[in-house]
Amino acid sequence: MNNIRNDHEVARDLATEAGQQLLKLRAKHGFDEPEVLRTLGDRTSHEFLFSALGRLRPSDPVLSEEGADNEARLESQRVWIIDPLDGTREFSESGRTDWAVHVALWENGELTAGAVALPAQGSTLSTVDPPWLPEERPAGQRLRITASRTRSPEFVQRMSTQLGAEVVPMGSAGAKICAVLLGIADIYVHAGGQYEWDSAAPVAVAREAGLHASRIDGSRLTYNGEEPWLPDILVCRPELSGMLLASIRDVADRDGAGPHSGE
Numbered sequence: 001m002n003n004i005r006n007d008h009e010v011a012r013d014l015a016t017e018a019g020q021q022l023l024k025l026r027a028k029h030g031f032d033e034p035e036v037l038r039t040l041g042d043r044t045s046h047e048f049l050f051s052a053l054g055r056l057r058p059s060d061p062v063l064s065e066e067g068a069d070n071e072a073r074l075e076s077q078r079v080w081i082i083d084p085l086d087g088t089r090e091f092s093e094s095g096r097t098d099w100a101v102h103v104a105l106w107e108n109g110e111l112t113a114g115a116v117a118l119p120a121q122g123s124t125l126s127t128v129d130p131p132w133l134p135e136e137r138p139a140g141q142r143l144r145i146t147a148s149r150t151r152s153p154e155f156v157q158r159m160s161t162q163l164g165a166e167v168v169p170m171g172s173a174g175a176k177i178c179a180v181l182l183g184i185a186d187i188y189v190h191a192g193g194q195y196e197w198d199s200a201a202p203v204a205v206a207r208e209a210g211l212h213a214s215r216i217d218g219s220r221l222t223y224n225g226e227e228p229w230l231p232d233i234l235v236c237r238p239e240l241s242g243m244l245l246a247s248i249r250d251v252a253d254r255d256g257a258g259p260h261s262g263e
């Protein structure tokens, strides 16, 4: 890690290294005991990231899915928000590549750096060099909405019918936001529950690349709150956001689900 120069590179290198450790763990343990593999994966990655950040950025508190909350973060101007293993369920299933490691930096109210490692896809997307978004979607292509494989909001099906869109089920918030960044999907929508660490790093990269990222009522995603609960999110190409927010209002209100039904 001699080449670390700035926060963007710290995020990228640590997420990538944690991902390598997770790949080794999968290779060593196999998939016969998924519960054991999940627990080991969460713990190994958390311990690596927590101790590396403690060494490289000793003054910065860390908010982690796997760590006890550190109240110092509420007074700090810099906080690392990490999800050591996003898509834990998929990590423990043989052959799946939709799981990720998230490392983000929050400074004075904004996400300023972030990286999402997709170890089983052999890549890390980060604010060092965010992916380039094509200026336009290919003409005539059907919209593709990626949503949770296992906890997709009820309104996604109605939304896809209304928009004539295809639904692409996938695990991990990070993998889904990367799918939008890589042009595999056009939209990621989630509602009903999530935490800051599930979206902080991928949202940092998505914003840097020029994507829209907001709550599903169009309001700001805010991080390092007293409660790290951030239950819904929309990520998409910027020119789609107005139309999608209107569609969500329409389909989510129809059954009384409302944009913030998960809170």
Ligand SMILES: Nc1ncnc2c1ncn2[C@@H]1O[C@H](COP(=O)(O)O)[C@@H](OP(=O)(O)O)[C@H]1O
Pocket (backbone or CB within 6 Å): 065, 083, 085, 086, 087, 088, 089, 147, 148, 149, 150, 151, 170, 171, 172, 173, 191, 192, 193, 194, 195, 198
């Ligand atoms: N209703 C809910 N409540 C809390 N967390 C949720 C949730 N739905 C999804 N998540 C979290 O969001 C991440 C992506 O979910 P999904 O794969 O279903 O899209 C997962 O993170 P972890 O894998 O880190 O636990 C999952 O736990």
Ligand SMILES: [Mg+2]
Pocket (backbone or CB within 6 Å): 065, 083, 085, 086, 087, 197, 198
């Ligand atoms: Mg997560």
